[in-house]
Amino acid sequence: MVDEKLADGLNKMGVTALSDALDRLGIDGQAVGIMPVVRDMRFAGPAFTIRMLPVGLTGGVVGDYIDDVPAGAVVVIDNDGILDQTVWGDILTFVAHSKGIAGTVIDGVCRDSDRCVELSYPVFARANTMRTGKDRTTADAYNVPIQIAGVRVAPGDWLVGDADGVVSIPADRVREVLAVAQEIEEAEERIRAAVRRGMRLDEARRAANYHSLQTRRQDQ
Structure with missing residues (x-):
């Protein structure tokens, strides 16, 4: 099923x-x-x-x-x-x-x-x-x-x-992938919300650690 x-x-x-x-x-x-x-x-x-x-x-x-x-x-x-x-x-x-x-x-x-x-x-x-x-x-x-x-x-x-x-x-990794994707989406939504509040995009990205969201990590 x-x-x-x-x-x-x-x-x-x-x-x-x-x-x-x-x-x-x-x-x-x-x-x-x-x-x-x-x-x-x-x-x-x-x-x-x-x-x-x-x-x-x-x-x-x-x-x-x-x-x-x-x-x-x-x-x-x-x-x-x-x-x-x-x-x-x-x-x-x-x-x-x-x-x-x-x-x-x-x-x-x-x-x-x-x-x-x-x-x-x-x-x-x-x-x-x-x-x-x-x-x-x-x-x-x-x-x-x-x-x-x-x-x-x-x-x-x-x-x-x-x-x-x-x-x-x-x-065997589908739930793990979905969880990481959800984490990335939540970070990107925080960026969009910050920009809507008037924050600069570069600042919003730094606050959400945007540039490392897709980067492979040693603990994963």
């Missing part, structure tokens, strides 16, 4: 604060270059991973795994950043939305983007295109460690996405 309270907390926090927390904790989790189809898409949930490979001589299909993805999970597809063939389209979006899957993250491209906009189903990818992956790409392995944009993602790791991109958080 997906921890809905944790998912809600991560969603509300957003990826910029979570990215800063990852930096401070020395965790490489920013999947740079993978963005939402439309800016207002957002999600948070544990990863159901898929590793794609070229079809070659083995044959195979792109998307018949979708029935095994639990509600609240995030489909995370490693297609090695390939931009000339899709691994996600209209039918997968329809089924994922119907099942209550939290979202889809692709190191590669999607197509039929209008459908995910129509259904408000979050899809994050490097781009979109029309060219199918059928007979070009096959789903080779499920729920194995993969890479997206150079970031390792293990099954069950938490993925969070919003208008600024996607971060991946190791499952």
Whole structure:
């Protein structure tokens, strides 16, 4: 069962604060270059991973795994950043939305983007295109460690996405990352409040220890 309270907390926090927390904790989790189809898409949930490979001589299909993805999970597809063939389209979006899957993250491209906009189903990818992956790409392995944009993602790791991109958080550190992100957000809110009261920005930043908020600490 997906921890809905944790998912809600991560969603509300957003990826910029979570990215800063990852930096401070020395965790490489920013999947740079993978963005939402439309800016207002957002999600948070544990990863159901898929590793794609070229079809070659083995044959195979792109998307018949979708029935095994639990509600609240995030489909995370490693297609090695390939931009000339899709691994996600209209039918997968329809089924994922119907099942209550939290979202889809692709190191590669999607197509039929209008459908995910129509259904408000979050899809994050490097781009979109029309060219199918059928007979070009096959789903080779499920729920194995993969890479997206150079970031390792293990099954069950938490993925969070919003208008600024996607971060991946190791499952055993997700609450720690969220706590640090909350600390950073609270410090930034103190800065905004101080500026509203008339304080200079440089003074407000010094008072909140702003310049070390994202810096890695020896005790973490």
